[in-house]
Amino acid sequence: MMLTFRARPAELPISMPDQAFDTGPTRNAKAPKSFRWRKVMVFSLSLALAVWATVEMYHVLDVSGVTTLEKILLGVFSLNISWIAYAFVSATIGFLAALAGLFNAHRSRASSGSALISGRTVIVFPIYNEEVERVFATVESTAESLTNAPGRFECFILSDTNDPEIALQEEAAFERLRSRLAPGSVVHYRRRTMNLHRKAGNIRDFITRWGGRYDYMIVFDADSFMERDTLIELARRMDASPETGLIQTIPQLVGGRTLFARTQQFAAALYGPVLGSGLAWWAQNEGNFWGHNAILRISALANAAGLPEIPGRAPFGGSILSHDFVEAALLRRAGWNVQIAPELGGSYEQGPPSIIDLSIRDRRWCQGNMQHMAVLLKTRGLTFTSRMHLIIGIFSYLASPLWLLFITVGMLLSLQNMFLKPQYFGESAALFPSWPVIDSERSLNLFLITMAILFAPKLYGLIYGLASPRWRRTVGPVKTFLSVIAETVISVLIAPVMLVEQTTAVYRVFSGRDGGWNPQARDSNEYTLHDTFRHHAPAIVLGTVLNVSAFAISPIFAAWLAPATIGMLLAATLSYWTGRTKSGDFARRMNLLESPEEIEPPQSYLESVADRPAYHNLDVPSLTHLFADRNLRNRRTHIVDTHWPLAHSEVHTPLALARARANRLATIDEYISALEPKEKLALLNSPGDLDAVIDEYSMRGLHYSTGTT
Numbered sequence: 002m003m004l005t006f007r008a009r010p011a012e013l014p015i016s017m018p019d020q021a022f023d024t025g026p027t028r029n030a031k032a033p034k035s036f037r038w039r040k041v042m043v044f045s046l047s048l049a050l051a052v053w054a055t056v057e058m059y060h061v062l063d064v065s066g067v068t069t070l071e072k073i074l075l076g077v078f079s080l081n082i083s084w085i086a087y088a089f090v091s092a093t094i095g096f097l098a099a100l101a102g103l104f105n106a107h108r109s110r111a112s113s114g115s116a117l118i119s120g121r122t123v124i125v126f127p128i129y130n131e132e133v134e135r136v137f138a139t140v141e142s143t144a145e146s147l148t149n150a151p152g153r154f155e156c157f158i159l160s161d162t163n164d165p166e167i168a169l170q171e172e173a174a175f176e177r178l179r180s181r182l183a184p185g186s187v188v189h190y191r192r193r194t195m196n197l198h199r200k201a202g203n204i205r206d207f208i209t210r211w212g213g214r215y216d217y218m219i220v221f222d223a224d225s226f227m228e229r230d231t232l233i234e235l236a237r238r239m240d241a242s243p244e245t246g247l248i249q250t251i252p253q254l255v256g257g258r259t260l261f262a263r264t265q266q267f268a269a270a271l272y273g274p275v276l277g278s279g280l281a282w283w284a285q286n287e288g289n290f291w292g293h294n295a296i297l298r299i300s301a302l303a304n305a306a307g308l309p310e311i312p313g314r315a316p317f318g319g320s321i322l323s324h325d326f327v328e329a330a331l332l333r334r335a336g337w338n339v340q341i342a343p344e345l346g347g348s349y350e351q352g353p354p355s356i357i358d359l360s361i362r363d364r365r366w367c368q369g370n371m372q373h374m375a376v377l378l379k380t381r382g383l384t385f386t387s388r389m390h391l392i393i394g395i396f397s398y399l400a401s402p403l404w405l406l407f408i409t410v411g412m413l414l415s416l417q418n419m420f421l422k423p424q425y426f427g428e429s430a431a432l433f434p435s436w437p438v439i440d441s442e443r444s445l446n447l448f449l450i451t452m453a454i455l456f457a458p459k460l461y462g463l464i465y466g467l468a469s470p471r472w473r474r475t476v477g478p479v480k481t482f483l484s485v486i487a488e489t490v491i492s493v494l495i496a497p498v499m500l501v502e503q504t505t506a507v508y509r510v511f512s513g514r515d516g517g518w519n520p521q522a523r524d525s526n527e528y529t530l531h532d533t534f535r536h537h538a539p540a541i542v543l544g545t546v547l548n549v550s551a552f553a554i555s556p557i558f559a560a561w562l563a564p565a566t567i568g569m570l571l572a573a574t575l576s577y578w579t580g581r582t583k584s585g586d587f588a589r590r591m592n593l594l595e596s597p598e599e600i601e602p603p604q605s606y607l608e609s610v611a612d613r614p615a616y617h618n619l620d621v622p623s624l625t626h627l628f629a630d631r632n633l634r635n636r637r638t639h640i641v642d643t644h645w646p647l648a649h650s651e652v653h654t655p656l657a658l659a660r661a662r663a664n665r666l667a668t669i670d671e672y673i674s675a676l677e678p679k680e681k682l683a684l685l686n687s688p689g690d691l692d693a694v695i696d697e698y699s700m701r702g703l704h705y706s707t708g709t710t
Contacts, residue, residue, distance in 0.1 A: 008175070008190050008640045013213035015300070017205055019309040020331055022379035033244055033338055035285035040386060043090055043283045050086040050454070054447065055079040061444045070417065074410045077403055082451065084400050087393075089454040095279020096461035102278065102344055103468055118152030120216030122236045122296075127203045128171075129161045131223040134616035137174040139226065141615075142608035144186040146229040152236055157211070160192035161203045165624065165681040168192060172640050173619040181615060191642045194686040195653065200292070201308050201324035210644070212299045222293035226255065226605040228347030235296040235345075246301035246337025247329060250348035251277040252294045255598050255606050257352060260584035261359075263594045264491050265352045267484055270596035271472075272462040277343040287333050287386035288341035292325035294348045298337070302328065305335035311375050315515040316368045322516075323369025326394055327376055330387035349603055355580030356495065357528055357536050360502040363398075364516040367506035370394045401503035408547065408565060415554045459489055475597040487593045494575055497568030501540040530577050537572035544569025624681055628669050628695055638688050645687075656683035656690060663694045672698075 058078050062071040124143060128136050140156055147154040158175070162168050175190045182188060193206060204220070217239050219232060231250065238248055251273055254266040281288065290297075306328040311318045321327055329339045353359040373391040377383075383391075466472040466481040476484070509516065534541075548566040551559035559566075568575065578584050588594050622633050647653060659680035666672040672694075676684075684691045 009642065010189060010211065010214060012210045014210050015208065015212040015303050017209050017212070017303040017307040019307045020305065022309065022376070023381055033286055035287055035386070039283045039285065043094065044087070044389075046090045047083070047087040050090065051079065051083040054082045054086070054451065057443065057447045058082075061447060068414075070410060070414050074407065074414065077407045077410060081400065081403050081407060084396055085451065085455055089457055091279040091283065092275055092458040092461055093279070094282050095275045095277065096458075096465065098278040098282045099274045099343075099465050100468060102274075103465075103470070118233070118236045118240050120236060120240050121153045121214070122155075122217040122219060122232075123211075123215040124154065124156045124219045124221060124232070125159050125204070125207060126156065126221045126223070127159045127161065127200050128223050129200070130164050130167050131162075133167065133170045133174045133619070134613045135609075136223050137171075137178050137616050138612035139221070139609040140188055141178055141181060141612050142605065143221075143227070143232075144188050145183055146605065146608065147232065148183055148185040150229070150233055152233065154232070154236075155187040155189065155215075157207065158188065158190045159203050159207050160190070161196050161200070162192060163196055163679070163682055165678055165685055166621075168682060168685055169623070170619060170621050172637055173621045174616050175640060177616060177619060190640060192686070194642065194645050194683075195647075197646065198308075198310075198320040199322065201321065201328075205307065206646075208299060208303050212303055215299055217296055218299050218302070219296045220293050222350060224351035225252070225293050226349040226603060226609060227294060228603055228605050231345060231347030238342075239296055239298060242338065244336075244338050245340060246298045246305070246332040246335075247288075247290055247295060247339045248345075249288055249290055249295040249329075249339075249341045250345050251341065251343050252291075252348045252350040253346075253596075253598055254352045255349045255603060256610075257354070257599075258582045258585045259354045259580050260491070260588055260594075261356060261495075261579035262352055262354045263585045263588055263599075264488055264579070266599065267488055267594040267596050268462075268492070269352070270598060271466050271481075271485070271488075272458055274343060275458060275461045275465055277341065281341040281343045284341060284386055284390075286338040286340060287384055288329065288339045289390045290325040290329035290332075290339065294350060301332055301335070301337045305337065306331040311372055311379075316510045316513065317372055317375060321369065321372055321376070322365055323373065323394065326370075326373060326391055330376075330380070330383050330391065333384055333387050334382045347603065347605070349598065349606060355526065355528065356498060356502070356576040357533065357580065358526065359499075360506070360536075363503060364506045364509065367398045367503065368510050368516040370398055371507070371510045398503050398507055401500045402507050404500060405504050408562070412547070412550055412554070412562075415558060416550070456489070459485060471597050475600040476595050480592050480595060483592075484594050487588070491579070493564060494568045494571065495579070497544070497565045498537065498540050498572045498575060500565075501537075501543060501569060501572070505539060526580075527582070528577065528580060530573070533577040533580075534573040537576055540569045540572035544572070624673055624676075624685070625670075627691070628673065634688065634691065641686060641688055643687060643689070653683060655679040656687060659684050660690060660694065663697050669695075669698055 055075065055078065058075055059067070062075060067075070126136065126140055136158075140158060144154075144156045158171075160168070160171055162171060171190070171192065175188075178188060191207070193203060196202070198205065208218075217236055219227070219235060221227070227250075235248055235250070239245060253273065254262075254269045257263045257266040308321050308324055308327060308331075310320055313319070333339050353362055373395055377388060377391055463482065463485045466476070466485075467478050472481055506516075528536075544566045547562060548559060548570065551562045551566065622630070627633050627637075645653060655677070659676060662672060662675055662680070666675055673681075684694070
């Protein structure tokens with residue numbers, strides 16, 4: 002395979018039609034089935050535990066009748082405990098499955114053989130205004146790792162960048178990248194002219210233009226890293242299983258430097274195998290898709306998972322933001338296997354460096370998951386398991402406002418009992434008043450049991466770490482135990498902060514505010530203390546109100562509520578402290594929150610970091626330089642993708658405005674200064690129009706930068 006210097010290969014399009022939500026079941030009757038008893042077992046046990054806890058809560062409240070507020074409290078509790086019960090049962094099964102995996106060493110890197118891979122695989126890198134040196138270094142290291150691989154692999158950078166300066170940086174980085182690639186490594190680059198339907202639209206544009214060239218597609222995020230053996234194994238599994246449409250790995254976190262990032266990294270490394278194994282065990286061939294670090298069969302995705310827009314305006318309508326869950330559900334509806342592979346290692350990503358950065362990302366995810374309500378209501382033919390994936394995703398955000406509602410109603414009950422006029426008699430005739438009284442002993446027992454099942458996954462993770470040969474060899478039992486204690490303390494303090502953040506995100510969606518699509522922060526922004534106080538002001542105010550109200554009821558009540566209120570009161574301080582690299586370095590010096598991936602970093606991550614300096618000092622021309630130098634313009638024409646998805650009579654407004662401004666401004670300097678970013682990008686994406694504007698100024702006889710004749 003020879004190195005190509007073309008930015009893109011010849012197009013080989015395939016169709017990817019929109020899938021109608023209201024179509025009837027289209028499942029393939031011959032599709033491999035899953036063991037139904039596993040799902041029945043998980044959800045039956047979860048339901049039984051939730052019902053038991055709800056009945057116990059009813060008896061706690063029903064000492065002398067249940068008041069209206071107590072009925073509301075009971076209803077909210079039943080929803081919350083259902084979520085906790087499912088998480089506990091799934092984690093318990095995952096714990097047993099993960100332990101079983103430890104005793105079968107071959108499962109750590111299960112292989113489907115060593116034969117050549119017949120299918121052609123493309124590794125796509127969808128990017129959007131990302132840090133250029135990080136992305137292109139990862140592309141380079143990934144492409145070169147697959148040189149002489151037993152199969153045909155290519156890399157394809159799919160840029161949706163709409164910042165003109167970053168767009169020019171990407172072009173310069175691609176020039177640098179292709180000059181560094183070894184023979185046998187193939188990398189292509191395409192930047193879209195129009196950012197339709199965000200990431201899902203980016204992938205769709207690729208499939209409908211080049212999808213016929215490839216059999217399989219491995220999707221990276223801008224912060225993804227995958228080992229060579231893992232990439233090859235994913236392609237082999239696809240070759241060996243023609244009924245499989247998607248295989249999702251479980252990425253581990255790497256590269257975290259702040260205390261927050263290292264806490265998340267440690268938790269993912271220790272608890273991730275337990276939680277992932279549980280999900281894979283009961284979902285089986287009806288797994289889920291998380292949008293990256295997964296392989297998809299392109300023909301299956303094209304034929305079965307073209308996403309339509311949801312009717313209506315954002316945030317509930319429009320393009321589906323959390324497209325991955327829906328694509329997995331549609332693939333399964335069409336009869337394709339959708340698998341989760343917890344036993345397959347070598348898959349990594351980077352997490353947000355701070356609470357603020359996580360919250361910004363969560364707003365987009367929350368909006369996307371709330372859109373799944375419409376998908377559930379409108380889409381026919383989805384399997385029960387696919388619907389459960391969507392419901393779990395929705396509830397992962399609704400749980401926060403529900404817990405806040407539970408706290409609020411509980412406080413109102415206490416206030417009613419102490420300060421407000423009691424409701425002596427209900428609507429029906431009664432001889433005795435209805436007082437809000439609870440069974441305190443039963444309440445304490447229920448609280449302790451709830452806390453036990455809530456923290457059980459952490460205990461499972463600890464046992465898993467102590468049993469894992471790799472954890473014992475790299476981290477060690479003592480450091481693992483102490484790190485679990487540290488992670489638990491930090492998580493307990495941060496949990497109320499995230500409760501407020503996610504409640505705010507849900508409120509924003511239901512109030513009609515579109516969260517937009519912003520690039521994710523990959524490195525620490527080192528927010529100032531002022532920034533953190535401003536961002537977390539709602540949490541601090543809410544914590545103050547709850548704390549004052551609790552003390553007004555009784556110091557004991559305030560002590561019970563302290564785990565929630567302390568985190569809220571310290572929200573800004575926690576956010577500032579955990580988001581600093583110094584705090585992460587301190588934890589490292591204390592030998593806390595270390596994971597095997599930190600002690601023995603994966604090769605894919607190390608190679609990517611090692612390649613970053615090559616992209617530090619790029620020769621990036623400015624728009625002004627392009628106007629002045631025709632050679633610079635000619636050099637980039639082979640990189641620019643001039644595909645404009647416009648109807649015959651349709652006009653791209655920014656490009657039309659850019660052309661029109663040339664008729665009104667006397668000098669090129671004035672013209673460039675007047676251009677909006679969208680107009681600059683439109684010109685960069687249309688070399689012909691860029692040349693036409695420059696020729697127009699030349700025909701007027703104007704000298705560059707002077708405006709004189």
